[in-house]
Amino acid sequence: MPGSPIVFFILAIVAIGTALGMLISRNAVYSALLLALNFAAVAMLYLTLGAPFIALSQVTVYAGSIMVLFLFVIMLLGAERLQPAEVLRWQPYVAIPLVVILAADFAYNLFRENTEMLKVAVPSADYGTPAAIGNMLFTRFMLPFEVTAVILLVAVVGAVVLAKPDRPARPRSMERSDNPTPSKPVS
């Protein structure tokens, strides 16, 4: 059942549809919700590819925490809609042809006559199980694993520093443009 083309096509249509929806939607909240749905569909695809651990990570990390974070920021800032004022008028006329060429490149690469490579091998029984993944992570990939821990720590500290409210003792003239600076002479 998981390997059947019907499942794949349903999921693929959902994934592409939600992605296009995200792209088109004028409201950022809708975009975020559609992207969460997209992530869920891709997680299902991971399952069909024999990657249950990655699929669950995808759901918890992406669809769960990251997208919640996005929604939270969108609602915090109240920035779900923008004024329709296009500054770079010529941007789409350059971007779209380029993207088309890129897609053509991808397609050419995928469907060259040499399709031998694209046959999917039948994996071993414990392929992709959390136990197998964990075994690899804590043996061969121990050092990168620890490094990612440090990266996350750095990200936490950075986010805290960035998001910390400004102290009044250290005014930034850039952002307080509406307040006259104390050094300005009173005329």
Place this chain on the structure above:
Amino acid sequence: MLFQGIGAAGGSFSLVPWVVFLPVLGLLLNLLIGKRLGERGVGWIASLAVGAAFAVSALLAFSLMQHPEAVRVPLFDWITVGDFSASWAFRVDTLSVTMMLVVSGVGTLIHIYAAGYMHHDVRHNGEPARYTRFFVYMNLFIAAMMILVSADNYLMLFVGWEGVGLCSYLLIGFWFEKGAGEIANAKAAKKAFIANRIGDFGLLIALFLIFWNFHSLQFDEVFRQAAGAQPWVIRAITLFMLLGVAGKSAQIPLYVWLPDAMAGTTPVSALIHAATMVTAGVYLVTRTHVLYSLDATSQSTVAWVGAATALFAATIAVGQYDIKKVLAYSTISQLGFMVAAVGMGAYVGGMFHLITHAFFKALLFLAAGSVILGMESGQEVAYGHGGHGSSAAHEEFDPQDMRNMGGLRGRMPFTFWVYTIGSLALAGIAPLSGFFSKDEIMVAASQMNPAIFVILLLAVFLTAFYSWRQVSLVFFGSSRTRAAGAASENAPIITVPLIILAVLAVLGGLINFPGVNTLSGWLEHTLGALPEAAFNPLIAGVSLIVALAGIAAAWLSYGRQTATRPNRLDPIENNAAPLFNALAHRWWVDEMYQAVFIRPYQAIANFLAQVVDQGLIDGIVNGAGVVSRAAAQGVRQIQTGFVRSYALMVLLGVVAILTYLIVWRVP
């Protein structure tokens, strides 16, 4: 053969580095705590440092009496490159110790004198704070001069050679913001430095040649190999060295700096520009006598340069009115005598004259300083002290101009007597020191080269003439200005060194008295056996008569001069105006140099500066700037600040690379 271990030679030889260290110590003390010591302390420290160096030199001399062979005292290895090595080593032999004694002995007296003189001078020039600086420079000079004379190799000698040149520059320009147009002193210092650099260039070339051919700069090593060298090498070395000698010892054609160097204060003129530094060239030739005696052409060139300078400078001295300028040209002339002597192989005669000249010329300069001080104080008395109304007279009055003097014999009797002794010694009147040393040179000239003898005889006449002219103009007759009428004698700190120097100027002849020949025997240990310069009564009589004739002529021309017209008092000027004009303008040599060398040089420099540098090179540089600015102006349009545009550019790159790979690279 010349080397002896220090241990075998006795303890005092190892003291030789102190002749350099002691002045350095003095200058460091004055430099660091001089401001707190006050003038008296500064003068004491500086004088004591040089005096202690003199004591060390005397100790070395006593040691050498028991042990006359040369001793080498290495201090440390200085440069070691490949198989070349130069060490910082001192050489103690009779020649170097003689120079040390002269430098430190005369130097001590002049330091004591300067302690008194500079007290007035810094106040006269309105900046008492420079008192300490003066003595720092003076001690530095003594240290450099000691390095020069005690060096054991040419490289160390060159360090001292440059060091004394630097000190000379610093001390000539001591009042650098004074002088005509507030720049004359600085210009004089620059001129001295540049003229010396031309000479130093010659010396450097000589050193390069020595190193290239002998692979060593150590004296004994060079002299040992010299006999086997090619004749042209020896000739090139000695002639290039002569250029250095001409620069440092103010010989033709580089003598022009020395008269201008009189911009320095009088003790400086006495110490550096009369007694010690300018004799470095004579010392160098004497030190290198092994090379010079190998090449007759070089020797005769040296002799001719010296003789020509002796006569030429003596003629100019006749036409000068500035009391120090007369002495300056006299110094050049006497240096010419010395150079001629060493050129003729009469090294002992040259060194002898060097020593006696150091005595009597230092005496003359210091006495002239005393006269100048007396004139300045007389002027202050005569025109009131610091009154505003007298400032104009103060500006125009020149205390060094002999036309403003006259009749000082009565006002400054003491100075008169020492000055007369110095002048007679300079003129070569028996039995003063100048007579014996000059006579030795004349004897050598009569034996070697009659033409040079005649030239030197003429110079002797002129020397006596201008010496007595000066004495007559300054001390005899009547006062020509109110300042001269009010001049007064100076304090003992000025006069005591004068007494000592006067005694030395009188008795200096005993150093190498005919028949006893102490100096000859002393220097023989270093210079080897030399031709005996026998005392010749005929020659001595002739030169004495010529000198007396010069004095008589001067006395007849100037002695009865009672005219009070300051501007037209020289009989030569009155009777042979064109000749006197030429003399007074120094035969227009400075103007000739200006036209022949300096103007074209400045023209080339201007061309290079304005056309090549400002036009071409600046054009290239500015052009590069303009081009890159324009390019940046164009390129910065791409930098829009829109993140999306940047993303588009990234995508453009990605697509381009991918398409290129697919279309052209993938089979």
Place this chain on the structure above:
Amino acid sequence: MVPASYYLALSAALFVIGILGVLLRRNALVMFMSLELMFNAGNLAFVTFARMFGQLEGQIFVFFVMTVAAAEVAIGLALMVEIFRSKHSINMDEINTLKG
């Protein structure tokens, strides 16, 4: 059995949509989401290749990409908040003061 090329084609499609989102949308948050979508497309390709060759390294790599993406989102959103504080907008076209 679905050929691996289908998965890769889906991955490419999602990637292209992500690019379009970055290039055409002005809302900084949506651009950011599009970046996440591109990450996701890359991850899908990784997992597909891992399956193709029967090796787990591809999945391990996806795991690392996810952690880095999480860190990046944390920092990026903090930056967004800060930008919004100073500019009162998250329109990327208004944030163009850093230019030549």
